[in-house]
Amino acid sequence: MPSPCARESSGACCNGCCPNPFVEHPEFHSLSPKSPTTAASARKEFKVTTTCSLFPTNDHFTNHESLPSLHESYSNFTKVFPQYSQNDEADRVRSEHYFHLSLSNHVCFDYIGHGLFSYTQLQAPSSSSSSLQLEPPFFDICYKSVNLNSRMQFGGKESELECKVRKRIMAFMNISEEDYTMVFTANQSSAFKLLAESYPFYSNKNLLTVYDYENEAVETMVESSKKRGARVKNTEFSWPNLKIHSEKLMKKLVGKSKNRKKGLFVFPLQSRVSGARYSYLWMSSAQDNGWHVLLDASALGPKDMDTLGLSLFKPDFLICSFYKIFGENPSGFGCLFIKISRASVLQSSTGAANVGIVSLVPAMRLSQVPEGSTFTDAETEQGSKLELQKDNMATSEESELHKAERTNVRVKHKELSFSEIVELETTNESTQSFIREIGMIDDGKTKLECKGLDDADSLGLILISHRARYLINWLVNALMSLRHPYSEHGLPLVRIYGPKVMFDRGPAVAFNIFDWNGEKVDPALVQKLADRYNISLSNGFLVNIWFSDKYEEERERVLERRSGEGDRNARGVSVVTAALGFLTNFEDTYRLWAFVSRFLDADFVEKERWRYLALNQKTIEI
Template sequence: MQSLLQNEDSQTCPQGCCPTSLFNSSPLSHIKTTSKPRNSSSESRHSFAATTASSIFPNTKFTNHESLPSLQESFSEFSKVFPQYSETEKVDRLRGNEYYHLSFSNQSCLDYIGIGLFSYYQRHQHHEASKIQLASSSSTPQTQTPQSPNFSDIPFFSISYKTGNLKTLLLHGGQESEFESAMRRRIMGFLNISESDYFMVFTANRTSAFKHVADSYPFQSCKKLLTVYDYESEAVEAMTSCSEKRGARAMSAEFSWPRLRLQSTKLRKMIVSKKKKKKKRGLFVFPLHSRVTGARYPYLWMSTAQENGWHVLIDACALGPKDMDSFGLSLFRPDFLICSFYKVFGENPSGFGCLFVKKTAISILESSSCAGIVNLVPERQLLQQVSEDSSGYNDVKIDQKCSTSTFQEQELSSLSSFSGRIQIPQSVKVEGQLSELQMTVVPEEPKAPEGSGTAESQQNKNVKDSEDGSFSIECRCLDQVDSLGLTMVTNRTRYLINWLVNSMLKLKHPNAEGVPLVKIYGPKIRFDRGPALAFNVFDWKGEKVEPVLVQKLADRSNISLSYGFLHHIWFADKYAEEKGRVLQTKEGRGQGVTNKKKKDRDNMGVTVVTAALSFLANFEDVYKVWAFVARFLDADFVEKERWRYTALNQKRIEV
């Protein structure tokens, strides 16, 4: 049988996320037609890439950051290349009305990916109502009330940990509050997951969900664990470590240098069984696309794995809003699916993970005692606890900025959990600096969206009874994404990410060789690339500027970037010399080491800067990133920033 990836371009739908074979009678029917000319859909994708590359700053290179066109000039040219971008204007209006804190803080949040639950406007209105209700219910005169917490900083809900056995919980159910039941129904409806087919469990974060599967999967009889990740993931590393302790043989797909394309031949050999008798081979863990490089992978790998006796776990954490609409869940029906949600974009990245287990797969699981399953605690219970005793609060650290990162991926939901009696201090430590916790002062209250009403009525709307009498919760961000639809959201991020990629490649050092300032890893200009970008900045000598330094300098320009670690990279013989220069440990040590031991090879890779676009990203966000990176064209930029940092009596950046 031929390779699954002979013609990758022909296997994605116009949205770039759904294989065309979804609409064929056989999931492998494309194999018979791979030698035929491109179809119209494939041709349009190819035309998109060619037109984008030739139309954005044609025959131009920028060697000085001061020579860059202005934001207005760049947007004018951008609009000419992508005239359809104007059709996404609804997103800009939504951002201005419901997420106005992004404009007032002037912060471009490009350091994490995922889906939020609530809007900033909803959160602000809800907590204004909470303060009013608390004040009116208190019998203590206002002048005698002790210092109280800033309720604007209490989230809609918290999480509380509970111990338990995953299999027992799945078989017999657990005690679930109305709040949790309503949140579960809303999320499953948003993801188009049927309650008759799947059981859902709330977990503390993404890593907890992966570890639960590893602790419960029968690796004694289904020996193998096969993962497909081009970057180091804390969740996957935890799963791998746990499964190996339980007797599993862990394997990883590889990605070929320099474009980091999936090594399809090698992956197929690991998946396909040579024996005629099919038995359960193990667990196949498949992300729908890379949350670091933006590479998308054909869904047909799931079908191939299932046909060859693998159980399949789908990692949907990097999915954009509404991507599940084109996933074809009813066709692939994975045994496990994991995703995560945060609370409010750009301000509160805490949240929870979601583990979905197909009901027919519960019987294969083994009993295991592991932590990480959580309950959702409604805010009204927290408010009640605070009002009962406002004099003995415990300090809580709150991060008002976008999430920071580690060499591993961001754990979007690990900042959660208020417990016991709570104090929100007037000032807290934020990334080593003292920062005042204050709500953004809005000169004029933005016009309330139709039907939102007053603060008190808004709170009543957030938690209410639905028409059928069941308890329901308004998740305003999810509602907004539903109203925008898959096409609008996908097109908007497609135009923005491809403009950024193309513009980055136009930056060249002003020397005779014209050394590129930026190297991009993974897909470059592509119709179906994801809204994530992995890159590095190089000085005029060709030496890499460490990603952690780039991130810190970007943060001082109100741009939140992240950094990650690419690994499982395969080098062909013609790149053998380059391999020694490129690979290093994630700590930056051992550059050039080519030890043949598997453990040592797995620890080698490439540290990179990453940027991720949410559905709320706009042109100004990507322009700011481009203009910031262009400043490295100045050979003295880093040194100037060091002196400036010291002059401001702040901690000096260590390289």
């Protein structure tokens, strides 16, 4: 699937549909062409326009009641960014397939990535007088006791469901089946741990990561790698803009040893907390210096894999996840992609069965079982025990799906809620008739629906990228426009960490709120208060921050310790984070701005703190 911006490899996309893969890296200036003057001018003009024109009548606000109305703000927003309103396809998709976002009056800024649940997936087509309706989960995962090396060497059977999901995901991720093989994992952490347990750290000693925040999945990999003898190194990020400290990272990539087997370089294209984007060329430099590259694509938005850079720099391994559906607890599964030409690297690992590899199997709930079904809960439990015994005794891989079908029972396993995959399949005649009645199976043929992926494909990279760019930069500029009243120098209410208004930045922002005394409001409290206003935010912890001599005095004032952590390396900055999805609209961002502006009231926190705790964290009116 070629990028819509694909062109000769001598130049990056310059029309703004995707991030420039050659930015920010001083050492690479001689390798990449100079951006055309028009592109550089356009980026500069974008920053000036965004900063100076979004609020023409006022450059800062000191009272939440003085904010312009939603209608007025949107009108000015579309004047500055007329392209936003020229294509309303995203709003149409949202209103038709995701109208529950508006009905619930809840704004979600606590996710990023590929997972998205469509309300229409819950609705069964009405083919008769039946009022039956599908219920989650639409599929389950079943853990497999299998060695990754054996799986890579000898392959494994996969069900029709898994085959369809795998092909759909690889097509969506713009990954060729001829170049890569894919393994389903329980989640993102399982994918990282799985690779760590199979990578030959005894010969390729180093693990080098590039994260400006604490990442639970990466920490899982670090712990497993250390147990296998890996030397763990972290990339440092310069304060205050949190850009990669290029000189330090280059030294770590080159190293002192002439040994070409350096280790594993774990690289995200952008920070899911600060929104900072990094040059694709770091992957090329790492490979040139003897590193294997793991690309963490979990923070990328839909269609980001269609950019030019990934068609030039193919990582050895890639991890992504499909999880965190709107308003629900984290659910879904992870994916580990292994470059076929690099699969032999993993064969040198000699370990027991890996934990985390899973199968996808159709879910069947008792509410979906038709009347007259012959199996009972006792039979289900008995059948499950039998299947588990068979799993333990099996000498060769066999699809759990086929086992379940053969005994007409469902294996007990972890259930996932609100997946974007809709799949029902069975060999039981009466159950098959029931499912056919509600429209999921037509003439015995299984239907697979991935509406979140389909909708992203229909919108495309250009529309999604433009939409995210306008909204995130408006939000950043709006947050920075809030100033405490009566302060001598207009003390900012909000501090942004990482990139601010910037053409090439990701759709996430890390920030903190400070009171009129300059004291930081606890990010956890901000998150709780936002939730009471029907806004979901996340918290993050920025780490690996490097302070130059110029900012040395800020070190002790800015850095804090993670609660319960005794290691000095755990010092960082706790922040509030907001991430925009591909269907986030202007009203969502405006509501977040309006909520944050309430902290301009010096008594807001105390009043809300008391109200929040007064009646067991239940909302009461003053």
